[in-house]
Amino acid sequence: MSVSTSSVTPGSSAAPSGQWLLAWGDKTLLLDQAACKRNLLLVLALVLISIVCLGIGTLPVAPTDVILALAGQGDTMTQFVVNDLRLNRLLAGIYTGAAFSIAGCLMQTVARNRLATPGIIGIDNAAMAFAVASVVGVGISFAPSAMALTGAATATALAFIIGGGSGTRGYRFIVAGLAIGSVSAAISQLLLAQVHIDTANEAYPWTVGSLSGRPEEQIPVMGWITLVGIIISVILCRRFQLMAFSDSVITALGRTPNRLRFTAVIVAVILTGFAVALAGPVGLVALVGPEMARTFARHRGLPLLSSALCGAIVMILADLVGRTLLSPIELPVGVVTAVVGGPYLLWILIRKPKRSTL
Amino acid sequence: MSQTTQAPLGTDMLTLKHAEHTIIEDLSVSFPAGKVTAIVGPNGCGKSTLLNGLSRVHLPSTGRIVLDGQDIHRLPSREVAKKLALLPQETSAPDGITVKELIRFGRHPHQSFLKQWGMDDRTAIQYALQAANLEDLGERLLDTLSGGQRQRAWIAMSIAQETPLLLLDEPTSALDLGHQIEVFDLIRELAAQGKTIVMVVHDLAMAARYSDHLIAMKSGKIVAQGSPKEVIQPSILDSLYGVQCDLMEDPSTGAPILLNVRRSRPEPSETQATTAPKRQAQRDAVSA
Numbered sequence: 001m002s003v004s005t006s007s008v009t010p011g012s013s014a015a016p017s018g019q020w021l022l023a024w025g026d027k028t029l030l031l032d033q034a035a036c037k038r039n040l041l042l043v044l045a046l047v048l049i050s051i052v053c054l055g056i057g058t059l060p061v062a063p064t065d066v067i068l069a070l071a072g073q074g075d076t077m078t079q080f081v082v083n084d085l086r087l088n089r090l091l092a093g094i095y096t097g098a099a100f101s102i103a104g105c106l107m108q109t110v111a112r113n114r115l116a117t118p119g120i121i122g123i124d125n126a127a128m129a130f131a132v133a134s135v136v137g138v139g140i141s142f143a144p145s146a147m148a149l150t151g152a153a154t155a156t157a158l159a160f161i162i163g164g165g166s167g168t169r170g171y172r173f174i175v176a177g178l179a180i181g182s183v184s185a186a187i188s189q190l191l192l193a194q195v196h197i198d199t200a201n202e203a204y205p206w207t208v209g210s211l212s213g214r215p216e217e218q219i220p221v222m223g224w225i226t227l228v229g230i231i232i233s234v235i236l237c238r239r240f241q242l243m244a245f246s247d248s249v250i251t252a253l254g255r256t257p258n259r260l261r262f263t264a265v266i267v268a269v270i271l272t273g274f275a276v277a278l279a280g281p282v283g284l285v286a287l288v289g290p291e292m293a294r295t296f297a298r299h300r301g302l303p304l305l306s307s308a309l310c311g312a313i314v315m316i317l318a319d320l321v322g323r324t325l326l327s328p329i330e331l332p333v334g335v336v337t338a339v340v341g342g343p344y345l346l347w348i349l350i351r352k353p354k355r356s357t358l
Numbered sequence: 359m360s361q362t363t364q365a366p367l368g369t370d371m372l373t374l375k376h377a378e379h380t381i382i383e384d385l386s387v388s389f390p391a392g393k394v395t396a397i398v399g400p401n402g403c404g405k406s407t408l409l410n411g412l413s414r415v416h417l418p419s420t421g422r423i424v425l426d427g428q429d430i431h432r433l434p435s436r437e438v439a440k441k442l443a444l445l446p447q448e449t450s451a452p453d454g455i456t457v458k459e460l461i462r463f464g465r466h467p468h469q470s471f472l473k474q475w476g477m478d479d480r481t482a483i484q485y486a487l488q489a490a491n492l493e494d495l496g497e498r499l500l501d502t503l504s505g506g507q508r509q510r511a512w513i514a515m516s517i518a519q520e521t522p523l524l525l526l527d528e529p530t531s532a533l534d535l536g537h538q539i540e541v542f543d544l545i546r547e548l549a550a551q552g553k554t555i556v557m558v559v560h561d562l563a564m565a566a567r568y569s570d571h572l573i574a575m576k577s578g579k580i581v582a583q584g585s586p587k588e589v590i591q592p593s594i595l596d597s598l599y600g601v602q603c604d605l606m607e608d609p610s611t612g613a614p615i616l617l618n619v620r621r622s623r624p625e626p627s628e629t630q631a632t633t634a635p636k637r638q639a640q641r642d643a644v645s646a
Binding site: 014015016017019021026027028029030235238239241242244245246247248249251252253254255256298300301 | 410413414415435436437438439440442443444446448449450451452453454455458459462463464466467469471472473474475476480483497516519525
């Protein structure tokens with residue numbers, strides 16, 4: 001094997017194949033061409049589906065009229081239906097779907113296990129239990145975001161302590177999480193059984209997951225949280241990718257494995273906590289969203305952005321199905337994702353028995 | 359890469375424990391600059407633990423690992439990663455990754471979010487591909503390579519890291535003879551360019567043939583160190599492995615060859631005692 005430096009051609013710093021190089025000054029960014037195209041298509045799909053969702057309902061609105069209404073044009077009735085009645089619900093779906101999905105993708109990466117999404121390891125249910133407790137305890141929804149966040153953090157900490165630290169290959173951690181999730185769900189039910197029917201109704205959305213009648217003032221907050229989550233994910237994606245290597249390689253490449261995992265888990269917990277506070281435990285989105293993104297990405301890299309977009313699409317589609325399928329009866333979005341997501345999960349498990357991805 | 363007379367890497371009264379078991383106690387050793395050092399010894403002698411300590415995976419209980427005169431655990435991790443690369447034994451990689459993409463990960467310590475690609479990255483990767491003789495395989499998926507090719511891809515990743523020091527944990531343990539020679543030749547090639555190399559090698563004959571400096575360990579202590587000829591002595595081999603043998607010199611390479619190897623006495627019981635904590639360590643490493 002010969003080693004010669006002569007034929008290394010100095011000159012252009014052309015980007016690696018399949019990447020675009022953005023350079024200004026001494027700063028350089030690499031953009032994966034396939035990922036850019038994929039995400040662009042997903043954004044397009046999200047926009048189109050959103051317009052369809054805004055048009056469908058008791059009062060159907062044509063897509064062109066939806067666009068007009070969004071731009072503040074057209075007749076006032078349509079504007080009222082689209083902008084005041086339906087848009088908030090749609091935005092709540094997009095924000096929470098994206099948040100759940102990023103959180104799912106991060107947790108899967110940390111645990112190196114595709115099953116280890118926040119919903120499966122009990123973060124959703126614990127967040128729900130805390131939120132329900134606040135509603136039941138005080139009678140009104142007293143800062144459910146803060147309560148849900150506390151619940152999410154508590155469940156994660158417990159799962160890590162019982163599961164034997166973050167380094168575990170997943171299953172102990174998942175089983176511990178399952179137990180925590182079940183106990184949390186039971187606590188929610190117990191709390192609801194103790195109180196007056198009106199209070200129980202007040203807390204009901206949190207127990208199944210619903211986008212109907214969400215507190216309006218929380219939706220923009222969720223939007224900002226999701227945006228920050230996406231930005232952090234994009235910036236830290238390079239180092240999060242290293243988690244696919246063994247700890248010794250991560251260390252040799254100059255990162256601290258535990259610090260990486262801690263950062264990823266914190267982001268996941270915050271996103272899940274806020275999303276549960278708004279929409280309840282729609283945890284299956286965290287499983288289906290990243291899985292879809294990986295299929296589109298052909299299992300290359302860490303598709304955080306695609307996961308966010310897929311999660312948003314899944315969420316609003318599920319909500320659309322929920323409110324139209326048995327109209328005028330409305331199925332909560334959590335029920336739809338469970339009905340659709342369960343079989344989907346089985347399918348991905350059966351489809352690829354050769355090896356796990358991650 | 360300059361060949362300094364001072365050893366770039368060493369340990370100072372290093373103690374490595376696994377839970378309650380002390381694997382290595384108060385070990386002080388230094389690895390000569392620009393040379394290939396091979397660490398050998400029987401199973402459970404602590405050679406892999408020592409390498410894990412050097413690569414910062416196993417934290418010292420007491421003592422220090424010294425890199426260029428400084429305590430390695432007081433240096434920023436990224437700075438250490440620019441000086442010290444590792445070829446791990448267990449090599450799990452992201453799925454669906456190509457050879458070039460794997461090698462690009464070697465550039466991680468030199469890059470940041472707003473410094474993702476430069477001339478130096480391109481040159482380093484190009485060079486690593488050449489050095490490891492992988493130019494035709496750059497776009498191939500890592501999973502589709504043979505064992506020897508894959509090992510060269512991992513070595514190429516550490517070459518792209520452009521470190522003066524390279525640690526290798528049993529670099530040829532899963533390879534057939536031809537691929538073993540290929541990898542060892544590459545290691546010699548890297549040393550010839552001034553890299554300081556420290557490797558754990560199971561095969562004593564290969565270690566003797568391809569290293570400049572041999573460190574023989576037993577029960578966490580250094581039994582002998584020096585040139586392969588100095589270390590490969592019947593008395594030392596007896597105390598290390600409990601074997602008797604005759605020695606001969608390879609007429610073409612001058613490396614010592616072991617002949618007529620036979621057990622000198624029943625298995626020493628302490629070997630079992632020292633193997634237990636290592637098994638535990640391996641089990642934990644697998645679950646980690």
